[in-house]
Amino acid sequence: MTACSRADSGGSAATSSAPVQGTPATELRLGYFPNVTHAAALVGVDKGLFAKELGDTKLTTQTFNAGPEAVNALLGSSLDATFIGSGPAINAYAKSKGEAIRVISGATSGGAQFVVKPEINSAADLKGKVITTPQLGNTQDVALKKWLSDQKLTVGTGPDQVNVTNTENAQALDLFKKGDVAGAWVPEPWSSRLVLDAGAKVLLDEKTLWDGGKFPTTVLIVRTEFLRDHPQTVEALLKGLVASTDYATGNKADAKKVVNESLKKLTGKALGDPVLDRAFEGIELTVDPLAKTFPQLAKDAVTAGVSKEAADVKGIADFTLLNKVLSAAGKPSVDAAGLDKK
Incomplete structure (x- = not known):
């Protein structure tokens, strides 16, 4: 896996815009x-x-x-x-x-990490596999699908596609143990649980995609x-x-x-x-x-x-x-x- 930077550079300091009136909430x-x-x-x-x-x-x-x-x-x-x-x-x-x-x-x-079955060693090995994220449109779901796009892979159920499903984190662990999913892009502690409790390995740590x-x-x-x-x-x-x-x-x-x-x-x-x-x-x-x-x-x-x-x-x-x-x-x-x- 080759890491690439996705962060924009620079930026100006924050300026005051919050309200100064109002009352404490009950x-x-x-x-x-x-x-x-x-x-x-x-x-x-x-x-x-x-x-x-x-x-x-x-x-x-x-x-x-x-x-x-x-x-x-x-x-x-x-x-x-x-x-x-x-x-x-x-x-x-x-x-x-x-x-x-x-x-x-x-x-x-x-x-957040992308963890997979031990036999998966590259993006190409994901073809035809089922991968899960916590919820459609959540942070990890977007990260996975963006990365798959960068790897020239499409999301779908075809033999050359990656089948992305959405599962609650605890259920994703159970599905991985049963062999129903081949990997998951998940936040901590679920990536660690998948690695240490279910035998997954890290295919990609999201940190490698960002500056610093x-x-x-x-x-x-x-x-x-x-x-x-x-x-x-x-x-x-x-x-x-x-x-x-x-x-x-x-x-x-x-x-x-x-x-x-x-x-x-x-x-x-x-x-x-x-x-x-x-x-x-x-x-x-x-x-x-x-x-x-x-x-x-x-x-x-x-x-x-x-x-x-x-x-x-x-x-x-x-x-x-x-x-x-x-x-x-x-x-x-x-x-x-x-x-x-x-």
Whole structure:
């Protein structure tokens, strides 16, 4: 496999655009996934770091398997903010014609791999095979289909095509063990579980496709209306996220324990230590959403056949409150790469 860079270069610093009026919300409905790539959310909820900053605002949480279903909840106004993959975040922005959501922070870089049966050694070996991703149009689904296109392979059920299906992560593990699928492009901890628990091997680590191995696996988005009406609440959420990220990176052993206990609570099964360690090695917790990659991600959705045209991502970013929180904590600001202006 030859690695290639997909990240755009350069970008301008974020400028102030968030509202300064509004009132604290009585409730914040927050979504996240039971994945290691959502470690900052899992730690923030379990350690009470979000609740502490939110004060009198009630925190209500809901978990999802993949981004598209979280987007539906957000666009249906049954959710106020959610940790989500970059692909569905862009799709939500485009679907609402740039009105419904804003990306307000990053959460995780890295932590997604294409793992396959041991006998598969090249792209050509995928012909006629069944490969699965978490959900149609989710971040990993787009990444797989874009990569297949780059390898001159088409998606379909023919003998020279690759049959791409969509399966919940836990079911994908079972299907792989049974031999019903030959591989999966999945986030952590599922790639590690497939490798260590089911005998898969890594055909491709998505890091190799990006400059410096950095790409936004998980970001934090909020309903634009909620951001406008309750900036204090959003700022409190971001304070909690920064605290959670600092805690997880400064207390890795305890963070792993917290994440594993949360996963057991949410999925009914804890991870073995080797799986947990491998999963954490593959991710970087960071509030930088790596905004400069978003234009390329929008183009990838077209190449993957998920979108008819590349979404215009100008205006998708609003890091005013995040950079305010970071500045107060003596931390460097994050770059909006010009995406804070329409």
